[in-house]
Amino acid sequence: MSIYDTLANVELFIVSRRQAAVSKGRREEASLWSYVRAFSDFVRVTGQVYRFEDSLEGAASTERPLVSARLSEQAGTFAQPAVKMLLETLGETAELEQKQHVCMLIALLNFIAETGQLDEVEDLFSNLRDYAPVAIAHFNSHQEAETWLMGIAEPPSPTHILVGDEYYQFWYMREDNTRGMYRDYSIEPALEALTARGIPPQVPSFATRAEAEGWLMSHPANPYAFVTIGGEYYFAVHHRRLKRHSLNPVASALNAWEEHKRAVELETALEAAAQSSGPGE
Known part of the structure; x- marks a missing residue:
């Protein structure tokens, strides 16, 4: 099984555990499962899946796994209660596959801690909407x-x-x-939703892109904002990791997004038609 399949199965395990906690009214436990999910998401979005795989080297066994000392040093964060929850889950779980999932998650937390990225995950989890x-x-x-x-x-x-x-x-x-x-159309759904509510009547206005970029450096979007450049509306997106903003013309970005959605719908319809017709028809 590939590391991508392994992580996908682990994420399904997280979802099922979180849903079970929600159904039983255990809000703190549900929040901790969301926190653990943030580690898997972080490894994916930062392109570290293979780096994580290389760190395993048999760490994800069904025996009681070792826990990084760096996790126990993180007082005042979600790390300590998350590890405690995972160890308790491991002890309570009889099914081998689920034990493997828990051990994989502990290995994932260890990897993030040992590579000095725990603060980044904590920050992303706490401020995801920003x-x-x-x-x-x-x-x-x-x-x-x-x-x-x-x-x-x-x-x-x-x-x-x-x-x-x-x-x-x-x-x-x-x-x-x-x-x-x-x-990849990653910010267009947010742009569509925000413009549907109405662009604010008064937004920062600039003659040139350079002026807009200079202003945004000291007034960063959180994470999105509208500005005008030369009389045209732009969608400013703050990329904290890169310490920069992208600036997308609103009208052309929305047009490209609509074209993309139509293309996806057409492709989906053609695939459905091909499947319904069956082989040899």
Whole structure:
């Protein structure tokens, strides 16, 4: 089983445990399962899936696993109660597969702690609504991005990057060294929802993009904001990890989003028609 399949199964386990806690009114436990899920999400969005796999080396056994000392040092965070919950779950669980899931989660927490990323996960979990989807790098052109990504022996995967002001999803498969990137519409749903409510009548106005970028550096969007540049509305997106803002023209971004949705709908309809017709028809 690939590491991607393993993490997918672990995430399903988290969902089932969280739902069970919610149904029983155990709000603190439900919150801790959401916190644990944040570790899996963080590894994915920052392209560290294979790096995590390399750290395992048999750590995810069904015996009582070792817990990183760095997790026990995190007083005042969710880390300590989360580890306690996982160890209690491990002790209470009889099914082998579920024990493996719990051990994998403890290994995941250990990996984040040992690589010094616990504060980042804690911050992301506590302030998720204030952050735009994570992008780990920015490139001025598609060619520049491809040159960088194709030139790395083992690039981060899966992860988002920015090419100009647009999100791209990058993927890499270690098994056969295949890789690629495609346009991903990560912020367009938020743009659509915010414009549907109505753009504020008064927004910061600038003559040039450089002026807008300079102002945003000292007045960062949280994580989105509208500005006008040369009389045209732009959607500013704050990328905290990259210490920059992207600026998307509202009208053209919404048009591209609508075209994308229509293309997806058409593709879905064609696939459904092909499946319903059956082989040989």
